Amino acid sequence: MIGDMHCHTTMSDGSTTPEMLVQYALDAGLDFIAVTDHDTMAGVQTAVNVGKRKGLKVIPGVEVSTYDAKTGRNVHLLCYMPRKTEKLEKMINNTLKNRNEAIKGVIDEISKKYPITYEDVLKAAGGAQCIYRQHVARALMERGYTYAVFSDLNGRVFGDIPYEVNFPEVREAADIINQSGGVCCLAHPGRYDSLELAWELAEAGKIQAIELSHPANSESDREEIEKIIKKYWLVPMGGSDYHGYYISYPHPLGTCTTPGEALDALLKVREELNK
Secondary structure (H helix, E strand, O other): OEEEEEEOOOOOOOOOOHHHHHHHHHHOOOOEEEEOOEOOOOOHHHHHHHHHHHOOEEEEEEEEEEEOOOOOOEEEEEEEOOOOOHHHHHHHHHHHHHHHHHHHHHHHHHOOOOOOOHHHHHHHHOOOOOOOHHHHHHHHHHOOOOOOOOOHHHHHHHHOOOOOOOOOEHHHHHHHHHHOOOEEEEOOOOOOOOHHHHHHHHHOOOOOEEEEEOOOOOHHHHHHHHHHHHHHOOEEEEOOOEOOOOOOOOOOOOOOOEEHHHHHHHHHHHHHHOO
């Protein structure tokens, strides 16, 4: 068995619906996936139901946006299979609220140069639980100002406009994930230069898994991550961070994968956490 444990849908900043994500995973020869939209689990149940009908195992998840108070860097945590979600949902819903408030200012500034409206962007966002810059770019595409979500215009439009979102602190967020009964996994440590943080979180028992196979992890990153895995018995995860065409560089489903043995280990950890 093999799967992709890091996938986004139209419920956040992905271009693929939960239904189509399941079909694409089957087309790619995967046996399981995890739906891990940014700060929302709105697409999980649909994917689970479609997966049951079509023969694909879907793991409930969410990618929690945080920051490291020591370095000021962004950090993403993957939460798999939470059980008691009240505190978790309060935290991620607050992030969605902050994101939506921040993007309104961006849209206001862009609308001074280009005739797009907030309603245009809402339409482009479809069923997403939050508006992302990809949706703003999609609105510009609809008006004919650019040919792609990620283009030179995208860089110019967003380059000088402040976009600041208040995220929860990573250590506090990890505690809330643990309290939810979910497995806490540090996502793509190589992307935000989080290897030192990975050692700290692993030693403190705040994470039980870590993303080993990811497009943003370099070979040297993976070597360091493997050391952390061996010392603290973390579950090694693999995921493509699939966003469909809402990403600046292509990596289709199955670009990075998780073997069935790792999924089994993840399920065992989850059982231990909820005893």
